[in-house]
Amino acid sequence: MNNVTLHTLSACKQAGEKFAVLTAYDACFAHAVSEAGIEVILVGDSLGMVLQGQDSTLPVTVDDMVYHTQSVARGNQGALIMSDMPFMSYATTELAMANAARLMQAGAHMVKLEGDRWLADAIALLSERGIPTCAHMGLTPQTVNKMGGYKVQGRDSESAKQMIEDAVLLEKAGASCLLLECVPALLAEEITRAVEIPVIGIGAGAATDGQVLVVHDMLGLTPKRTPKFVKNFMADTGDVQSALRAYAIAVKDGSFPAEEHTFK
Ligand SMILES: Nc1nc(=O)c2c([nH]1)NC[C@@H]1CN(c3ccc(C(=O)N[C@@H](CCC(=O)O)C(=O)O)cc3)CN21
């Protein structure tokens, strides 16, 4: 695969072609995921739960994210690397600048921040300084204590309207990408149409421009109950490389996510 850039993702959106995203936290998975034709690798702070056994993403540090981003960058074969900024590492614009710089120097091509309109200042600053950003909206796991659990967001008309406005506002502030987690499919579709930047979904229906899953979930390796939006691609394939390819194909041909993976 040729090197994937932000331009590749925008071109996908314009052509109506779907792109695939998976997490990877180490060189081995980064190699396998990028070789399978998956456009974007997410070095997610979900590594706190998946690798460290924590019960939320809050304990993950910038040092953890730097270590895993460096490992992923060494194994990567041409995918775009997006790294999560962990809890409180972008609480002020100064913190955001210093910590995003560390992730970019570790090998990220873009950083992801969780929030809504309050992210505008940090996104504007990072973008002006040459760091592309993805705004992660909807279910934002770093605010699990405020949300009172991992719950679908944007179900009432007021919060849905607010989410659409905030998505447009963050695009205007300079966001290069959006990620929508656990929102009703119709709302995700409306947001995807309302912005020109590519939109990645997880538990957000089939209308977003890209789809993401945690790689351990789609390989059936997660010991706990997995969320509704997860499909085990290992079940019908039997080996890791085939499962990764089957996921890439299913995202591109629109067969994943299906109705059963989607919130109404
Ligand atoms: N292994 C793993 N996979 C993930 O997708 C993931 C992580 N870890 N850690 C960080 C966050 C946490 N995420 C989660 C965790 C639980 C639900 C969940 O249980 N959702 C309910 C929806 C409940 C409702 O209807 O409001 C579900 O039934 O799927 C969703 C996202 C997504 N991320």
Ligand SMILES: CC(C)C(=O)C(=O)O
């Ligand atoms: C679940 C995805 C979107 C994420 O942010 C992560 O893996 O940390």
Ligand SMILES: [Mg+2]
């Ligand atoms: Mg995350």
